[in-house]
Amino acid sequence: MVRHGKSLGLVETQYVTFAHPPDELELEGGGKLGPITLAYETYGKLNNRCSNAILITHALSGDAHAAGFHEGDKDPGWWDNMIGPGKAFDTDKYFVICSNVLGGCKGSTGPSSINPKTGRPYGLDFPIMTIKDIVHAQKHLVDHLGIDKLLAVAGGSMGGMQVLQWVASYAERLAAAIPIATTASHSPQQIAFNEVGRQAIMADPNWNGGDYYGKELPEKGLSVARMVGHITYMSDESMNDKFGRRFKDTKQPFKFAADFEVEGYLQHRGSNFIKRFDPNTYLYITKAIDYFDLSNGKGLVSMLSGVKARFLLIAFKSDWLYPTYQVQEIARACKRAGVDATYCELSSNYGHDAFLVEVEEQTHLVKHFLERVTKERAAHA
Amino acid sequence: MVRHGKSLGLVETQYVTFAHPPDELELEGGGKLGPITLAYETYGKLNNRCSNAILITHALSGDAHAAGFHEGDKDPGWWDNMIGPGKAFDTDKYFVICSNVLGGCKGSTGPSSINPKTGRPYGLDFPIMTIKDIVHAQKHLVDHLGIDKLLAVAGGSMGGMQVLQWVASYAERLAAAIPIATTASHSPQQIAFNEVGRQAIMADPNWNGGDYYGKELPEKGLSVARMVGHITYMSDESMNDKFGRRFKDTKQPFKFAADFEVEGYLQHRGSNFIKRFDPNTYLYITKAIDYFDLSNGKGLVSMLSGVKARFLLIAFKSDWLYPTYQVQEIARACKRAGVDATYCELSSNYGHDAFLVEVEEQTHLVKHFLERVTKERAAHA
Numbered sequence: 001m002v003r004h005g006k007s008l009g010l011v012e013t014q015y016v017t018f019a020h021p022p023d024e025l026e027l028e029g030g031g032k033l034g035p036i037t038l039a040y041e042t043y044g045k046l047n048n049r050c051s052n053a054i055l056i057t058h059a060l061s062g063d064a065h066a067a068g069f070h071e072g073d074k075d076p077g078w079w080d081n082m083i084g085p086g087k088a089f090d091t092d093k094y095f096v097i098c099s100n101v102l103g104g105c106k107g108s109t110g111p112s113s114i115n116p117k118t119g120r121p122y123g124l125d126f127p128i129m130t131i132k133d134i135v136h137a138q139k140h141l142v143d144h145l146g147i148d149k150l151l152a153v154a155g156g157s158m159g160g161m162q163v164l165q166w167v168a169s170y171a172e173r174l175a176a177a178i179p180i181a182t183t184a185s186h187s188p189q190q191i192a193f194n195e196v197g198r199q200a201i202m203a204d205p206n207w208n209g210g211d212y213y214g215k216e217l218p219e220k221g222l223s224v225a226r227m228v229g230h231i232t233y234m235s236d237e238s239m240n241d242k243f244g245r246r247f248k249d250t251k252q253p254f255k256f257a258a259d260f261e262v263e264g265y266l267q268h269r270g271s272n273f274i275k276r277f278d279p280n281t282y283l284y285i286t287k288a289i290d291y292f293d294l295s296n297g298k299g300l301v302s303m304l305s306g307v308k309a310r311f312l313l314i315a316f317k318s319d320w321l322y323p324t325y326q327v328q329e330i331a332r333a334c335k336r337a338g339v340d341a342t343y344c345e346l347s348s349n350y351g352h353d354a355f356l357v358e359v360e361e362q363t364h365l366v367k368h369f370l371e372r373v374t375k376e377r378a379a380h381a
Numbered sequence: 382m383v384r385h386g387k388s389l390g391l392v393e394t395q396y397v398t399f400a401h402p403p404d405e406l407e408l409e410g411g412g413k414l415g416p417i418t419l420a421y422e423t424y425g426k427l428n429n430r431c432s433n434a435i436l437i438t439h440a441l442s443g444d445a446h447a448a449g450f451h452e453g454d455k456d457p458g459w460w461d462n463m464i465g466p467g468k469a470f471d472t473d474k475y476f477v478i479c480s481n482v483l484g485g486c487k488g489s490t491g492p493s494s495i496n497p498k499t500g501r502p503y504g505l506d507f508p509i510m511t512i513k514d515i516v517h518a519q520k521h522l523v524d525h526l527g528i529d530k531l532l533a534v535a536g537g538s539m540g541g542m543q544v545l546q547w548v549a550s551y552a553e554r555l556a557a558a559i560p561i562a563t564t565a566s567h568s569p570q571q572i573a574f575n576e577v578g579r580q581a582i583m584a585d586p587n588w589n590g591g592d593y594y595g596k597e598l599p600e601k602g603l604s605v606a607r608m609v610g611h612i613t614y615m616s617d618e619s620m621n622d623k624f625g626r627r628f629k630d631t632k633q634p635f636k637f638a639a640d641f642e643v644e645g646y647l648q649h650r651g652s653n654f655i656k657r658f659d660p661n662t663y664l665y666i667t668k669a670i671d672y673f674d675l676s677n678g679k680g681l682v683s684m685l686s687g688v689k690a691r692f693l694l695i696a697f698k699s700d701w702l703y704p705t706y707q708v709q710e711i712a713r714a715c716k717r718a719g720v721d722a723t724y725c726e727l728s729s730n731y732g733h734d735a736f737l738v739e740v741e742e743q744t745h746l747v748k749h750f751l752e753r754v755t756k757e758r759a760a761h762a
Binding site: 128185187189192195196198199200202203204205209221223224227228230234236239240242243245254255256258261262263266267270283290291293320 | 566573601604626636
């Protein structure tokens, strides 16, 4: 079965620091940032014509480790079910790249990195950055790897925004775009959920204006932010299926401890998040997401006009964080702009998480789409 | 026009303390609580046969002040557009009662009340209480007012749960039930949103295990809880209509201040909530809501069998906090149990807030329903 493709086995994260020009990245908001390090992984082999490279872009809490196993780890990368030999992003055919975003906390330069000007972590001295800046940094990585034109850029959620921004910023550098479970811009409800997370972090006295490195961490604030996030990633149905109204078998240490399984699950997910995520990165990245607006004041159709890249757009019926109408809106704008776009709506119950877990149908769609794009590219070469 | 019925004018909150038996209330979870004070208001006049009394039950952040004006106040009570002369709950015809719930912070005994055993506020010494306990206390108020049988009990959201609990506990004490935008039990998603609010409050160091009275209040924690709440009360559409992606015209005092109007709105609503609401009450009442389960292990149909009260059930299409399927489930159980029930689904865009703002259609439905119930009651008397 397709979904049981072979594992990539052991993989390693690599790092590149752009120490010569572009020594510093010019940011959309003005100002410069540098030197910049990006953490990235690659799977499969780049062919001689450098025509089989696919960039995978990650979501809010993702990182460069998209597939395979790190030495000593039990769990594989975050999209391992989609990337590997014989899988949707077939590493027997394609050279797959994934990098931790600028502003991240998994090896790329972000607010927890050392500010060369002070010798201390940036904290809130880190500049406000945008999805455009994130993609700008990725473009330097793609240059560094010697790839002139990507076969595709693919990603879900915030990853999908990066895909769209690649089209907006560097349309000539990719043959295909696969935005999944995403939007051309955040609605006020989506901004509001992010703002709750930010307020929860900043309400934690340990946050201390972003200056908490080496001190007590704003663990409780980040935990609340993560709990809200998890609710929006699941659906009403998937929570019902997973938890129902079952009680936890627990001796309550105090009155308002978790009674219900769903409470215990969220608390566990929340309080563990500090082990792998930097609260300031949460602030910076959610702001970048909220600021993202593909239409850029010009309208989506105008932004997409003249784009040659083909689109495969995927949405999930039970996803209420990025409702299907938002992906449909992009698909409609593609059609009106004369861009080749296929829109697929899958009927998963998993809510927004579907892009991470609905492997079979996504594999089917992505495999055939990539084969078609590869053929067309060969025909035009 | 119906919605512009006259105002009740000035009204006053009254208080009753149950100082003789029932001196203490026996609680569903075991233990006793007392003496208990309930704050309540009444509008209109009780007729000689005591047959025109309607109990209005309030939602999470509501109180006894449902209609009319308190001296010096600019804003009327929380359901003033529905209660008054010529309005849905027509005070020219009916005697309308509304009381602050047990556990509340607007005059009824709750965690901020003085514990007679210690002379200090209860805080977390307040016992865990349920919707059944809340309704039990209300029943004592109804007894105190000399009303044997209510014409109706009506309320939205948590108010709707109290309506349902009245049917479950004291079916013979009401002729009609009007549960609006509510559920027979919380889904895990609904529990999860409440749990985020609780965790936000308890994450605030000022919460201090519930012992903050006379000290710094857990204002930031309560604010985050309220922000989450507000998102769930509105709909995707109503937030779009109200805020869009408009930016606030603001000089940012620091980097992660509110950029978007929706952020400013939520922060304002959140940070002001401490002025009128007690964080411990938020904990106790949300737990009561989460515990509520009308089926009580027996199934809804069995719980409703033999009930003589007529039901008017109202749901709103864009309400995603209490989705229409939950109200439909109650309506279906009524039908199967042989209970007279009318289910109305209104097509408001306002989300859960619709029960507070969609006056016209609700007025139409409630007015006719109450007239029918009044006639039937007179015919059977």
